[in-house]
Amino acid sequence: MSLKENDFKAFLKRNEITAIVVCGDLGNDTVPAELRRLAGEGVPIAVALGNHDFWRHPERRDRLTFEDLTLRHWKPLCDEAGVILLDERNLDLADVTIVGGYGHYDLGFAMQTILSDEGSAIPITEEDYLLGGMIGKRGMWQDVVKMPSGKSLFEEARLQRGAIVGRIDEAIVRGGRVLVALHTIPFHELNGHEPDFFRAYSGNALLGLELLLKGRAERIELLVCGHTHLPAEGIFGGMHCVNVGSDYRQLQGIVYDSFMQRVQWVDILRGDGACR
Numbered sequence: 001m002s003l004k005e006n007d008f009k010a011f012l013k014r015n016e017i018t019a020i021v022v023c024g025d026l027g028n029d030t031v032p033a034e035l036r037r038l039a040g041e042g043v044p045i046a047v048a049l050g051n052h053d054f055w056r057h058p059e060r061r062d063r064l065t066f067e068d069l070t071l072r073h074w075k076p077l078c079d080e081a082g083v084i085l086l087d088e089r090n091l092d093l094a095d096v097t098i099v100g101g102y103g104h105y106d107l108g109f110a111m112q113t114i115l116s117d118e119g120s121a122i123p124i125t126e127e128d129y130l131l132g133g134m135i136g137k138r139g140m141w142q143d144v145v146k147m148p149s150g151k152s153l154f155e156e157a158r159l160q161r162g163a164i165v166g167r168i169d170e171a172i173v174r175g176g177r178v179l180v181a182l183h184t185i186p187f188h189e190l191n192g193h194e195p196d197f198f199r200a201y202s203g204n205a206l207l208g209l210e211l212l213l214k215g216r217a218e219r220i221e222l223l224v225c226g227h228t229h230l231p232a233e234g235i236f237g238g239m240h241c242v243n244v245g246s247d248y249r250q251l252q253g254i255v256y257d258s259f260m261q262r263v264q265w266v267d268i269l270r271g272d273g274a275c276r
């Protein structure tokens with residue numbers, strides 16, 4: 001992270017930031033401590049994990065689970081830094097609860113109608129998606145060879161969905177305003193990319209459906225996600241949803257003005273200005 005501490009503190013002050021939330025792909029074990037150092041004490045920080053945060057060496061991925069990495073790897077690092085790990089618990093502020101987590105993908109956004117190769121009439125199959133790609137074509141989805149492999153993709157998506165919805169329901173029962181921060185997207189419209197093979201791995205479609213059920217969406221003031229690296233925005237069931245669209249080359253964020261209920265994109269490294 002090449003943020004300068006003084007610049008970041010000035011940015012927080014200028015924008016009257018009351019909490020910092022990161023929507024996953026921390027990428028580096030030092031990030032929770034680094035965020036705390038940059039922000040100083042007194043500003044609550046919450047992080048959700050991203051798919052890259054579960055990547056491990058091939059020899060270890062078979063022995064680890066998503067739960068191991070969440071609770072035995074990331075939670076101690078977050079606890080040490082005084083950062084809330086949203087995959088484990090909510091950030092309860094005075095009148096706002098921030099809820100979140102990784103999310104994963106359930107292939108609900110997989111494109112059934114694209115073909116396996118230009119000019120061919122062979123459709124993509126579920127098996128191709130489970131393998132992470134067709135060898136030699138379109139590249140491979142790296143998670144399939146780097147993430148914990150003990151549970152099926154569908155089972156992990158179901159567990160993620162249940163845990164996140166459970167924490168959202170807790171926040172709704174608590175009362176006050178509810179903000180949600182996910183890594184993967186809950187609605188395909190938040191992808192930002194043209195439909196392609198990799199859309200299958202962009203998010204958890206059944207999680208999106210559950211958000212629309214039982215009046216949850218009406219109680220969620222803002223949902224923020226990331227993962228696909230392109231910004232997008234939409235209203236679903238009355239819920240304002242934003243894909244931050246942060247990328248390796250351009251670290252983007254949003255500032256949410258909770259009084260005006262307005263979102264502004266900012267360039268995190270410059271610490272200022274709308275950059276969409």
Ligand SMILES: [Fe+2]
Nearest residue numbers: 025050051227
């Ligand atoms: Fe990601």
